[in-house]
Amino acid sequence: MKIWKASLSFTLFFLFLSTIKVTAQQGTVTYTGRVVDKSSGQPVAYATVMIADNETQEPITGSTTLEDGSFSLETSASNYYIEISFIGFEKKVMRPSVSNGKTIDLGIIGIEEDAQQLEEVVVEGEVSQTVFKLDKRVFNVGKDLSTTGASALEVLNNVPSVNVNIEGQISLRGSEGVQVLINGKPSILTSDENNALGTITADIIDRVEVITNPSAKYDAEGTSGIINIVLKKEEKKGLNGSVSVNTGAPNNHSVGISLNRRTEKFNLFTQLGAGYRELPNEVTVRNTDLTTGNGILSNGDEFRNETFYNFILGTDYYFNPTSVLTLSGNFALEIEDQPSTTNFAALDSSGDFTSEWERTEVTDARNPKFQYELQYKKDFEDDEDHDLLFSALGNFFGKDQSSEFLDVTLSGEDRDAEQNTRTNFQESIFTFKLDYTKPFADKFSVETGAQYILNDVSNDFEVQNLENGQFVTNPGLTNIFEFDQNVLGVYGTAAYEGKKWGLKAGMRLENTDLGTLLVNTDEANDQNYTNLFPSVHTSYKFSEKISLQAGYSKRIYRPRLWDLNPFFNIRNNFNFRQGNPNLLPEFTDSYEVTGIFFIGKTSLNLGLYHRYTTDIIERISTFENNVNIRRPENIGTNNAWGVEFNTKYSPANWLTFNLDFNYNTFAREGSLDDTVFDFSAEQWSSKLLTKIKLPWDIDFETTGNYRSAFQTVQGEINEIAFLNFGVRKKIMKGKAVLNLSVRDAFASRIRENQIVQNDFEVFNRSFRARFVAFGFSYGFGKGEAMQYSGGRRR
Structure with missing residues (x-):
């Protein structure tokens, strides 16, 4: 193509030089005009306008139309015709009379679609469709999506089992714990910290892979699923963007x-x-000592106000069509202000107030965040699935926070007091990963690789009490907590995949080296354990409309930093959440059988699952002097059976329903000290997402959520029902969007937790109220208008 363009340019230049003398003697004629689609009247940009010799039919000169369809072309030839052409349209030939030395306006020139040519380019597979693979489902993006200018988010919205709401939040089978990859590798563009998928357009997406039960290739400590967006080899060039x-x-x-x-x-x-946001929370807590009848009642409003800034910069460099190097970084800064006011009342056994006081908090914090990645991917030419991937990712999060607490007595017993806290927190996570995939023939493939994750944390926490006019450090609540965890994993899988049946088996080995240290008291807890995590997946395709998939995998849940850190926020100093440095990890054997059915316009997913978990972690409350302390403990096993149903149904082009339903029953067995926690219970949840396309490019969306009440090891958590809705209006020919969203429209999302034991009761209620947001977005180039959310809070 480049050679042809160069040859044409040279030819035109040569013809121009050779006709200078003739032009000077006879003059030139200039043709102007505007090319439009005859059926719609819309301008046709980049159509080719050529002047060619009548006898030889060789081009003399040429040009392309501008964005408005206009053109200007001049020639000094004496025997020629004008030809206008564009892909998908019939050629139009004009033979104007020769009149040198003048400017001739050809006016509006209408060209018609070439029906025969359009039929020729329609091939099987141009409509987006889902293909069943061994351990995943593959959604191939056809021209019905790739030519609409949609973003990756809209493509995901067409994938069965995947939902994207108006605010851009992605869920898989009703769960939002989804990892999104691009070409099999993590990307800052898909991070929870950002919302930049709108800069990836449908015309460069080849397919979307959905993995609901990850194999041994992926972390044993996984998410609810994986979505992999695979880009086309011949990615379209240009500038995409959104504001x-x-x-x-x-x-x-x-x-x-x-x-x-x-x-x-x-x-x-x-x-x-950049932006500013507030997160208010209304909290009520009632502690009751059933032995004495005394209690503490607290009610207050908590705020977390935050000014935030975010900057991302990254690049992919293609050494050649099969090798790409990615280098990117992200910096964010959060400046927090957390004012709160809590009213306390002490009650006697008769329910009368013995004292009342007010506790106010002033908290300031600065939270810098860094993220960077270096990745190299090599695709081998013998097979599109033969590839090598190396990645190095780094994350840093810091918090420099100070708080002032003031207790003022309102009545009764003197409760005046002052406390200060200081926190210096630093966390670094480094991840190094190597993956290699090799297909053999058409039916066999192997995968192997390794991953090393280093997590280094330091939390310097101090509490000071005002005593005799001076602030004195409280040694029982002050310490430096250090947390180091290194996880090394290696894996291998082998797969056979025939036309109807397939089998994939793998093994992952992970070694965990964990150490915690309380510096001031020199209390250390070191753990080192090595575990095998097998996985087996199989599938059978009865037809293009019916497929059955089954899988088993062993999973692990490692205690998080805040599960281990023994220090806590003293905002409410009668109710604490405290960590446990001695926690052990949870292990789960997960079995799943899923049927996938396509019935007309409906896709159905019906799954049965069984999960058996050992050393399960639960937060256990202890009670003394009306102070409730919740601390995580390993208390036994959990045996759960459940059914999961998901469907996406579009009875009309303007109406789509997404329904997710989950029911499970579980049996708990365990004890702590002298307390036995054996019990059986059940719970269920559902989500109905309705999308309506209204006239005038208006989209309306509602999401109804319900979660039943369920029993816990010490009490019960209430049921919750709430409704979100959103309206989106496209303007400026779809390049701009007005967006209105309302979360918890009826202010019904109230969380209540009741702990009932023989000698105490604790009731907790929190309410965040209704959130309303309005936005304007504009996309340019091939970018789609999208909402900027500012990233996830820490």
């Missing part, structure tokens, strides 16, 4: 811009954003 402005109540304001520039060798992407 958005958002506001809301309670205060939630932000502005952001996302850019993506693709060339033959480089893909450059960036995102900049």
Whole structure:
């Protein structure tokens, strides 16, 4: 193509030089005009306008139309015709009379679609469709999506079992704990910290792979599923981007811009954003000592106000079509203000107040966050699934926080007091990963690789009490907690996949080296354990419409930092959440059988699952002097059976329903000290997402959520039902969007937790109220208008 263009340019230049003398003697004629689609009247940009010799039919000169369809072309030839052409349209030939030395306006020139040519380019598979693979489902993106200018988020919305709401949150089978990959590797563009998938357009997406039960290739400590977006080899070039402005109540304001520039060798992407948001929370807690009848009642409003800034910069460099190097970084800064006011009352056995006081908090914090990645991927030419991937990712999060607490007596017993706290927190996580996949023939493949994760944390926490006019450190609540965890994993899988039946088996070995240290008291807890995590997956395809998949995997849940850290927030100093440095990990054997059915316009997923968990972690409350301390403990086993149903149904082009339903029954066996926690219970949840396409490019969406009440080891958690809705209006020919969303429209999302024991009761209620947000977004280039959210809170 480049040689042809160069040859044509040279030819035109040569013809121009050779006709200078003739032009000077006879003059030139200039033709102008405007090319439009005859059926719609819309301008046709980049159509080819050529002047060619009547006898030889060789081109004399040529040009392309501008964005508005206009063109200007001049010639000094004496025997020629004008030809206008564009892909998908019939050629139009014009033979104007020769009139040198003048400018001739050809006016509006209408061209018609070439029905025969359009029929020729329609091939099987141009409509998006789902293909069943051994341990995943593959959604192939056809021209019905790739030619619409949609973003990756809209493509995901068409994938069975995947939902994307108006705010851009992705869920798989009703759960939001989803890992999104691009070309099999993590990307800052898909991180929970950002919302930049709108810069990836449908025309460069080849397929979307959905994995609901990950194999041994993936972390044994996994998520609810994996979504892998595979881009086409011949990615379209150009500039994509979006800018958005958002506001809301309670205060939630932000502005952001996302850019993506693709060339033959480089893909450059960036995102900049800033904003301010508030997160109020109304909390009520009642502690009752059943032995004495005394109690503490607290009620207050907590706020977390945050000013945030975010910057992303990254690039993909293509050494050649099969090798790409990615380098990217993300910096974010959160400046927090956490004012709160809590009213306390002490009650006697008759329910009368013996004292009342008010506790106020002033908290300031600065939270810097860094994330960077270096990745190299090599695709081998013998097979599209033969590849090598190396990645190195780093994350850093810091918190420098100070708090002031003031207790003021309102009546009764003197409760005046002052406390200060100081926190210096630093966390670094480094992940190194190597994956290699090799297919053999058409039916066999192997995967192997390794991963090493280093997690280093230090939390310096101090509490001071005002005594005799001076602040004195409280040694029982002050310490430096250090947490180091290194996890090394290696894996191998082998798979056979025939036309109807397939089998994939693998083994992952992980070694965990964990150490915690309380520096001031020199209390250390070191753990080192090695575990095998097998996985087996099989599938059978009865037809293109019916498929059955089954799988087994062993999973692990390692205690998080805040599960282990023994220190806590003293905002409410009668109710604490405390960590346990001696916690052991949970292990789960997970079995799953899923049937996938396509009936007309409906996709159905019906699954049965069984999960057996050992050393399960539960937060256990202990009670003394009306103070409730909740601490995680390993208390036994959990044996759960359940059914999961998911469907996506579109009875009409303008109406879509997504229904998720989950029911499970579980049996608990365990004890702690002299307390036995054996019991059986059940729970269920459902979510109904309704999408309606209204006239005038308006989309309306509602999401109804329900979760039943269920029993816990010490009490019960209440049922919850709430409704979210959103409205989106496209303007400016779809390049801009107005967006309105309301979370918890009826202010019904109230969380209540009741702990009932022989000698005490604790009731906890929290309510975050209704959130309303309004935004304007504008997409340019091939980018789609999208909302900038500012990233996930820490």
